[in-house]
Amino acid sequence: MFGTAVTLSSGEFPDVTLKGAGHQDAHEFSERITQAWTRVNLAALESEAARLDKILTEVMSLAAPSRYPAACQIAPLLEQARALDASLLSKLNAEAIGPETVARIAPIRKFASDPRTWRANGVAAFVTAELDRWKDFFDTIERNPLTPEQRLSVVVDEDATLVLAGAGSGKTSVITAKAAYLVKAGIRRSDEILLLAFAKNAAKEMSERVEARSGVPIVARTFHALAYDIIGIVEGSKPALADHATDDLAFTNLIKQILIDLVRRLSDVSHAIIQWFAHFLVEPKTEWDFKTKHAFYTHIESQDLRTLQGEKVKSYEELQIANWLYENGIDYEYEPVYEHKIAETGMRDYQPDFRLVESGIYIEHFGVRRQKLADGNEKLFTAPFIDCDEYLAGMKWKQWAHAEHGTTLIETYSYERQEGRLLSGLAEKLAPYVTLRPRPVDTIYNRVVELRQVDDFSKLLGTFLRKFKSGGYSLQDCEAKSDRMKLGKRAGAFLDVFAPVFEEYQKRLMGRIDFEDMILRAARYAETGRYVSPFRHILVDEFQDISQSRARLVKALKAQHPDVRVFAVGDDWQSIFRFAGSDIHLMRYFGSEFGGSFDGETGVHRAVDLGRTFRSVDQIAFAARTFVLRNPAQIEKLIVPAGIATEPAIRVVTVSKGEDAAKLSEVLATLSAAAAPNAKSATVLLLGRYRFVEPDVRDLGQRFPQLQISFKTIHASKGLEADHVILLNADSGRTGFPAEIVDDPLLSLVSPEEEAFPNAEERRVMYVAMTRARHTLTILASNVRPSSFVTELKQDPAYGVAAPLGLELENHVCGECAGRMLGVAGRNGRIYRCEHVQHCGNQLPACQWCGTALPRLIDGTAEARCGCGATYPACPACKDGWLVERSGSYGKFLGCVRYPTCVGKARIASGARSAVTQPRRRSSV
Incomplete structure (x- = not known):
């Protein structure tokens, strides 16, 4: 009635409305505006036609890509698609360009908004088609057809690809097939492929195998050979290599x-x-750094607390005192028997910590700290797991003994070290009695x-x-x-x-270089562009052994060209060369270290798990997997074993002291007897954590001609396999297994990250040892000090370890320190003693009725019971002992079996029957 309103809408400006126009005029004006807008849209599309067609063709090719759509390949396309969408496609009016054009540009817009889905679909389509296309190649490249997992690892070609190759999974076959595939598929020329290995023999073997299997001449190199070549290219000559x-x-x-x-x-x-x-040779830890005696004793035993004079002491603070005395030329005796006999203690002879030879002065070091009380007095206290009252009473008794017999006692205390004055305070206390004669530095060093x-x-x-x-x-x-x-x-x-x-x-x-200089210099040349890399594919073998410097070189080569791929094959479960610089974290964080970026996501990479093992039977393969995955930081992998064991595949053989050779011979005799008369000789690999455990292999070979026997350290056995593996000396101790001297905490200063899991690398060393075996694994372990690994394998049913031959490993806890009570042959029969024999000293006899088992106290009762059925009255004075009948000057009584360490006793009631209940005998029918 009052006219027509015309509204002009714009994405950039507010709407503009014209009111009161004539109806006919408004419609004509609107039509002309719409036509003009259509012409502008079509003109814009026409101007970008070539660009649009190119992008559209590439986007549509993702439905069936001819090459693996790696992040580095698709990222530029995504950038172009989003730029075109932002500048043009998002601004086009659907009505202006028409439904056909809208449908035509839709794939670009969808790809720009959801590129990850498009790329994932493209990867899946490519892999499916490529596996089918190269089926004959995968069937024939190796003696046996490649497994599905191996084939997948070859066709996957992400910016960074990590192939998780467990023990015996055929990693060399994968690298061989990958190099040949890249050339035969026309993806790379042979001179654009870099094969890297860690050892000369591995590089040589890889080169020969690639050419023999595929006819493609690609030379594999070690990291050091590559670095040396880079230096020679940049500098014009190669510097001399240091002799060492x-x-x-x-x-x-x-x-x-x-x-x-x-x-x-x-x-x-x-x-x-x-x-x-x-x-400072050992870690300066004291009992206050531990929660239990067992933990403290375990630590002390892992340290070589040997003084400069040569004796072993019982604590770090005693070590400090002894070495200070030696440095200052003060002759001393450690733990001598006190010069005066102290009668009627019922205990062993008193042994002070130190006696100074020249002056006769005694030194006692007391493990107490002090606390200031509100009233100004001091309170002495011990570590939480030590009975403070008993310890303080012992201090007073020692002070009384010296006062009683007129000997001079110098006292030192743990709180003095805590306050930083242990040795200076000792010097002041000794000044009236001794003259310091510091030994020359070179004498001490000698x-x-x-x-x-x-x-x-x-x-x-x-x-x-x-x-x-x-x-x-x-x-x-x-x-x-x-x-x-x-x-x-x-x-x-x-x-x-x-x-x-x-x-x-x-x-x-003197101008020469070592291997560390070599790698770092080459990396710097690659980083600064002084060396221009021809490589587009970098294939790395044994990737778990890579170090920070080698990783830096690989990253520098990768960064030189946007389309460089890193293909790494390794097994973090077999990373055992930390002492040589390998850094397991480079594999654990592979994506963030070597991966690409796409759609705002960094660390883009692909991991392929080979899974299948061609070596070990199921019992060994699964037990090894369970064992290494106790460390949650290890990358989890599936395992498909090589076969099914028809008899127990893992066995523990316990060995008494001095019986190592005899037990080894027994095991070899069993293996030899099981070998078929006319069959091929079975291979036996003897493994040791250290070379010093190597037996006389030549003699063993002559005695057991049916067996091919060899010895290797576990580290040297990487890549080897045998029908039967025998692990020697799986004992506890500094040079046992796990070794307690491998990783000094100081190495964490030059390591990116310390592994939190206890014995992390040693656990991987054990995994390597276990997975050398095809059919059987036999572990020889001390029956007195078995390795913690052996104890774990035996106690946990998940490992399926056969019952050990020889003496059974007892699982009894020491009531004094919570260590293990281990059965050994004693002078008067079998005894059980604490594993911490030098520190705890707890010792118990076997049951007097069966002579083999150990009676244990039963909670909530006042008796100890043996597995044979015999029962004894519990000792009222200690946590571990029980009472047996003894005779004294006043007749018979019940005394603790731990006498004289424990003096617990009880009367025998008049007319009472024996307090000991004998085991019931089974009646025969």
């Missing part, structure tokens, strides 16, 4: 010689070196050499030096990390020695 670079023994000897030379200079450095050996403490320290310094260089660390980095980790004075003392050793080592290179 290829000889670990020569390298360790060089470190030892540097230490000797630094000591002889009689400088501040020589003092720092002596201080290290005297006071003593250290005699004790063979320099050997292990030189290895530690060498490992630290290599990791320090390869990781590009500085001393400031190490000091800062030490502060963050609260490693204390020990780390500072170590760095005081390492700094001059490293400086001297660098001087002695």
